[in-house]
Amino acid sequence: MMNSNKTLKSDPGVAEFDLSSYANSSHERGFINSAKVGISICVWNIAVNLLLIFFILCFRRTRRQFVMIQITNIAVIDLLTSALVDTLTIYYEFGQWKLGQTMCEAWLILDVMLPFAAFLGIMLLNFDRLIFAMRPSFYYTLFNQLPHRCIYLAIPWVLSSIIIVPIWLFCEVPVNTIGLHFMCIYALTERAMVASSVISLFLPCMGLIVLTVLVLVTVVSQMPTNLNEFSSVTFEEHRLSQRALRKRHYSIVLALCIVSFCALVMQLPFGTISLLQPQCIEEPCTSVLELLQNLSWLRSATPGVRPIIWFLFTEIKFSCCCCVHAESDSTAPEAVPMTSYTHQEALTSVSNANGSTIVT
Secondary structure: OOOOHHHHHHOOOOOOOOHHHOOHHHHOOOOOOOHHHHHHHHHHHHHHHHHHHHHHHHOHHHHOOHHHHHHHHHHHHHHHHHHHHHHHHHHHHOOOOOOHHHHHHHHHHHHHHHHHHHHHHHHHHHHHHHHHHHOHHHHHHHHOOHHHHHHHHHHHHHHHHHHHHHHHHHOEOOOOOOOOOOOOOOOEOHHHHHHHHHHHHHHHHHHHHHHHHHHHHHHHOOOOOOOHHHHHOOOOOEEEOHHHHHHHHHHHHHHHHHHHHHHHHHHHHHHHHHHHOOOOOOOOOHHHHHHHHHHHHHHHOHHHHHHHHHHHHOOHHHHHHHHHHHHHHHHOOOEEEOOOOOHHHHHHEEEOOOOOEEEO
């Protein structure tokens, strides 16, 4: 939301209110005078994320992979971002704010919290691939337990809530809203605004860059090198060849690197300009604010780009054609149904090249 001091002072019955005293970014959202652009982006984001979730859960092979469940977790966050944040942005562009101060606060807090949660989800997905590449057997031992999976999936939601919500609720600037009931104003102290940007954007970006580089190093080093134990049994409850597992891992890593790059390119510029912009809303800041608006469109389009990347570079694309026959997927050439192999045996024995059994 961007409103000029001139507008506020010229409206009858509105108390004089100097917005330049506050951090603009704490009460602004994009799509200014561009509601049609916002509608297109919002509809697209919701549609592709719903399709992604559907195809992952429909396809038997994908819904049994923990890495795919993590992708679904990120898609749910992106879906909520479009449904709870972008829709209210579009509503606000068509008229005055009539949803009250509580909804205003929730809207602006979610606008920071949900993208932060998505960033954390992508970072954890990189960390997941790092563990798999370096310690496949430990990866299976860790994530074979349902409680461990649930905790891992809950981390982005919990961390984003306990970090962002206190900053925005306890560091707000008291604002005299007499006569400003038609606006959504929520001001933060300058220190809180900087802290929010650093914690929710800049630090995750640095962590994402480091994790992406480490994952790429494992690929260059041709890791994982030994998948004997892991290929004996997977979360899908059937054996997979090492070649199939490694091919699947590399496809996910390729998609994940592109997703990480897009997250940095599409979200970092908006956060940087938003934090560094001059604290004024009239000339000579008009060009800066227009740039900020365009970058906000780019940022809001991010949730609609990620599903396309997952579709193009991972096996999710096969579910588009095979969803109807998903239950017969376990008969694929690469998948050998389990017989007398148990989970414990899979972790304690490995078949060597001659077919004999080596007890570890």
